[in-house]
Amino acid sequence: MNKATLKLSVLAISCSAAFATNAATTLFTNVDIFNGTENKLYEDHHVLVENNLIKQISSSPIKAGDATVIDGEGKTLMPGLIEGHGHLLMNGGTLNDHENNRTMEELAARATVNAHAAFQSGFTTWRDAGGLNTGLRKTIDSGLLEGPRLYTSGAFIGPTGSHADFSNLTTLNQHTYGPQTNMSRNNVSVNADSVAEIKSAARMNFKQGNSQIKIMSSGGVASTFDPWQLNAMSAEEIGAAVEVADAYGSYVMSHAYSKKAILRNLDAGVKTIEHGFMFDGDIADKMKEKDAYITTNMTAFSPYLTQIEAINSNPASKRKAESATKAFAHYIDNVNKYQPKWGFHTDCVGDVTSCIKQTDHTIYLAGKELGNFFTLKGMTSVNGEIVKLSGVMDPYPEGKLGVVEVGAYADLLVVDGNPLEDLSVLGANEKWFDAEPRNPELDSIKVIMKDGQVYKNTL
8 A cells, every 4th residue: 555545544543423514404516417217318407415314406596595515517427336246344365364464453453444445435325235234324324434334244155165154174063063264254255055054144244234135146256166157055045144134124245156056046136136147147136136236346257367365375366257258248238238137336444545446447348238227227226235134124215226316315425537438537547456555535535425524625
């Protein structure tokens, strides 16, 4: 991390949200609006925020009494960005590194740095896809730290030897000897090998206050024991997680690579397919039937892929990545053809500098391969719909997220440029590991508002 990054990451976190402007009413004038849903800008508009919600949007001047006025100077007002699949607590190098070399206080401290850096980069909401429980969310919501809204999944749930298994080769069976791993003791990841165990793990996650359930229903690349082709969970086991989520009024998100695993998940009632690299026409039809979503880390299609530490440090993982890349060759063409409900996701496992670089490269790749508008929808309105699938477990039930519309949460950015034409205003970068380290705070983002509070204003 360079000195500028370190200085801002540390000093800005020490400045709590108490220093944010907290006007009951804020009026944005002279802005062009990207509303999160339409491939256009509404030019020369005005937006009134009352408390934490958007109260009025107009092409004519709005009379707002003693409101705090922010002149947008013709720049673009848009929804705050939403990360659809991140891992704030997974901030070491490899999975073995997390298990053997990182204490929970180190992982937690790093999570606060990563959360604040994401917030500075414009991510006002974050769906955490496994590992993180509710402590950081409560701390941010209390005002002690600046960071995004957090929709957490709690512990990854998967069977022994799956993508959720962080143990060492010689680790004793937890069902006989009790929790043997650092990750299971801290509800970061749990091995569940029966319908009863899956239900128990899911209920524990909801007991902790998490908003949705994350299962590992197929193999992965960065993990140790599983081929990526593994269909790790039976229909009955996936259905057990869905049954618990339904009882809590929420939903299940599932790590699934193969076509068989994806269709099995959709038939069982899973609402979001994570990664879903073998997406095709049959899956598209099933997703429409089930009103389901897909989120994908576009870095899987980057020429830099095998430079990821969690992959290049393990010869088996590197071989898996190479074979998976060949098998996933039709994903981009199929997404462009069938246009599923697609959410943006980065899936970074690492420190703040590496995750900023990965996010910027992911934005670039998504725009290049799927188009700027499709990418922006995935970063705003579609991910806003996804997080709201948590239903009664939603920690933020008052308004919509990811859109600029009356009644939605006032989570807003003002950016210097038109992101429909140029995603670099949101950090997009063709380079990845060879990119220059950048300050978490993007100069092109002039205003950051979350929940009606202004956390940054350089206009």
